[in-house]
Amino acid sequence: MGAPQKRTVRTRARMERDRLTFLVIxxxxxxxxxxxxSRRLLRxxxxxxxxxxxxxxxxxxxxxxxxxxxxxxxxxxxxxxxLAADVDRxxxxxxxxxxxxxxxxxxxxxxxxxxxxxxxxxxxxxVGIGGPxxxxxxxxxxxxxxxxxxxxxFGVGSDLNRLLRQxxxxxxSLEEAARTMDAQRDRLASxxxxxxxxxxxxxxxxxxxxxxxxxxxxxxxxxxxxxxRGTPIVAxxxxxxxxxxxxxxxxxxxxxxxxxxxxxxYAHCEKNLKATVGERVRRGDQIxxxxxxxxxxxxxxxxxxxxxxxxxNPEHYRLHEVIVE
Numbered sequence: 169m170g171a172p173q174k175r176t177v178r179t180r181a182r183m184e185r186d187r188l189t190f191l192v193i194x195x196x197x198x199x200x201x202x203x204x205x206s207r208r209l210l211r212x213x214x215x216x217x218x219x220x221x222x223x224x225x226x227x228x229x230x231x232x233x234x235x236x237x238x239x240x241x242x243x244x245x246x247x248x249x250x251l252a253a254d255v256d257r258x259x260x261x262x263x264x265x266x267x268x269x270x271x272x273x274x275x276x277x278x279x280x281x282x283x284x285x286x287x288x289x290x291x292x293x294x295v296g297i298g299g300p301x302x303x304x305x306x307x308x309x310x311x312x313x314x315x316x317x318x319x320x321x322f323g324v325g326s327d328l329n330r331l332l333r334q335x336x337x338x339x340x341s342l343e344e345a346a347r348t349m350d351a352q353r354d355r356l357a358s359x360x361x362x363x364x365x366x367x368x369x370x371x372x373x374x375x376x377x378x379x380x381x382x383x384x385x386x387x388x389x390x391x392x393x394x395x396x397r398g399t400p401i402v403a404x405x406x407x408x409x410x411x412x413x414x415x416x417x418x419x420x421x422x423x424x425x426x427x428x429x430x431x432x433x434y435a436h437c438e439k440n441l442k443a444t445v446g447e448r449v450r451r452g453d454q455i456x457x458x459x460x461x462x463x464x465x466x467x468x469x470x471x472x473x474x475x476x477x478x479x480x481n482p483e484h485y486r487l488h489e490v491i492v493e
Contacts, residue, residue, distance in 0.1 A: 262327045269334050276341050282361060283348040288341060358426040360404040360485050362451060364434055364471045365458055367395030373481040389479035390433070390472035397467040399458040401434050403449040404471075412441050412455075418470065419462025422455045431477075435470040436462050 277287055349356055371392035407426035415421045418435035422443050425431050438459035449455060460467045473482045 258324050258328075262324060262331065265331050266327075269331060269338065272338055273334070276338055276345065279345040279349070280341065282356065282359065283345045283352065285345060285348060288337070355428060357406040357451065358428055358430060360426060360430060360432050360473050360482070362402070362404050363393065363486060364404050364432075365393050365395060365399050365401045365469050367393040367399060367458075367468070370394040370468055373483065387479075390435075390470050391482050392468045392470055394466065394468040395458055397457075397459060398438065399467070399469075400454045401437060401456040401458055401469050403443075403451055403453050403455050404432055404473075405430070405451050407432075407449060409443045409445055409447045409449060409455070412443050412445050415462070417463050419464065420456070420459065421462075424449065424455070429476040431474040433470075433472040433474070435472075436460055436464040436468060 280287055369391060371388060373391050374388040401422075403424055405424075405426045407424040407430075409422060410425045410431070411421065411423035413421065415435070418433075420437040420439050420441060421433060421435045422437065422441060423431060423433050424443075434456055436459055437456035438461070441456050443449060443453075443455035456469075458467050458469050464470075471482055473480050473485055
């Protein structure tokens with residue numbers, strides 16, 4: 169056998185080894201079909217199928233992750249909406265607390281005056297905060313994610329901290345006033361600190377007022393509280409009745425000595441006075457009824473506070489205010 173023929177035989181043998189032969193039988197009565205597939209082609213096909221499967225697997229994973237991200241984003245958006253609604257409700261609560269604390273702060277100021285304690289400075293009542301170590305809005309994680317919502321939450325939190333500090337300050341101040349007032353109970357019982365009657369303030373204290381009946385300017389050394397005829401008039405502090413009768417211009421009048429230099433006068437009452445001279449009365453006891461006796465145009469009580477014989481503005485001593493017309 170010649171050399172060319174040997175090489176041909178070896179090449180054919182190698183080709184036979186590099187391919188696979190499949191017999192395909194579609195009909196037993198027919199001859200089988202022979203299919204030759206190169207091993208290299210089979211490897212490429214297998215690699216292609218594997219790559220396609222891997223691509224499909226990765227694409228499916230990416231799709232699942234994307235859907236999960238979308239679901240998470242939707243959930244976060246809903247949570248942000250709920251958080252924003254909660255912040256709005258907290259802001260309303262903060263505003264209500266601010267109004268309540270402002271009212272309590274004013275009452276605390278009056279109690280301190282009544283107890284003879286110095287008033288707390290306005291700036292101190294604000295109980296500001298700042299300086300090194302104070303948290304800034306930029307350091308808040310929520311601000312980094314959502315500046316608008318983060319700013320709102322930071323503001324509400326700051327206001328709540330301020331209200332907490334104010335409430336703590338008021339608690340300490342009220343406790344101090346309570347201790348002082350308790351130690352001065354007898355003196356405070358003689359302090360004219362409530363309104364003599366329910367009604368509305370129809371004429372304030374004045375050093376010069378145009379008199380509605382006399383048509384002249386003269387001092388109005390008290391306040392007028394108007395209401396229906398027969399409205400109860402009460403003692404504004406503990407004391408002893410020193411006068412109960414008719415005084416020119418004042419009409420039916422009751423006067424009470426409270427000690428410590430304080431006296432009060434209740435004028436323009438109805439004739440049937442409830443108090444008698446020498447009687448000891450307590451704060452809140454009824455001493456007369458509202459009328460229009462003396463120089464008066466309508467039913468009201470003219471109420472005076474005298475300190476060491478000098479008329480002073482009763483509004484400086486009142487803890488409870490009547491309705492202003």
